[in-house]
Amino acid sequence: LLQLFIPLNNLGFVYREMRESLINIERMFGLLYQPPQVADRLDAVPLRGNGGEVAFEDVHFGYQPERPILHGVSFTVPRGHKVALVGPSGAGKSTIARLLFRFYDVDSGRIRVNGQDIRDVTQESLRAAIGVVPQDTVLFNDTIRYNIAYGNPEATEAQILDAVRRAHLDHFIEQLPNGLETVVGERGLKVSGGEKQRIAIARVLLKNPPLLVLDEATSSLDSASEQAILATLQEVAEDRTTLAIAHRLSTIRDADTILVLEAGRVVERGSHDELLARDGPYARLWHYQDRQQRLATNQETVAAR
């Protein structure tokens, strides 16, 4: 999902990298990766209304015409609901999120936000309505303040402090020598995976978008940190229309609807309890990951002794 974030960030990032004239060529190539530009229609209008429903209607899509990835995906995320996408690696979960941002156009079918086909609205207004918490946040080599307020330069001090508190970053920042002015990133203070995610959460809180895309994978975190981040993400998702990409099933129990994706098709949908009772692909994934998680927790307990 990191790639979701790159097109939004890369201009500023590339500029900064060049300014600091320490260019890691390999990394630059990675960051300069850009999907083909999708152009606004000449008569594109700003997205109407404040967020609302997301609907995928029989969406077919492939990055290359000869290799279709999504084969008729349909689902709705009603206003304020949370839909979680689960399924094996390569099933198309991140692709669905990228299409919602309109980094690519669908081959057939339609994506609607608030009833409007996203091809009819300006990309600027569409992306302004969506916040993303990726699993691996790109941090600029700059202060924590800059990293949080990025994308919202008009944010007031009070708004920044409020986002810090709600993202539960306040204790972390209090311990730093320069507080919010502490420089983080590769050439600054190293921050943990969990702290990075909290910075991304603070960024989203400051942007205050009606739609949210969460990449809930927290594989780099131990289970206590994972639980803490998940609790914060639940607070952030409250009252927002949320599409969550889940790699670990334990993170999606609270979703209103779970979509199980396999090879670009929705093969099951329902609540956690319904899907467990059905004893199909979701139940198999669940039992498998439940065992894995128990093993990992046991290992953590042994290591902590």
Ligand code: ATP
């Ligand atoms: P994961 O759980 O591993 O993140 P995913 O379900 O999110 O997987 P996607 O990233 O959506 O899967 O990928 C779906 C398919 O699309 C994969 O076969 C992948 O190789 C292919 N794919 C993804 N991005 C591109 C791209 N930019 N160009 C071509 N093919 C791509």
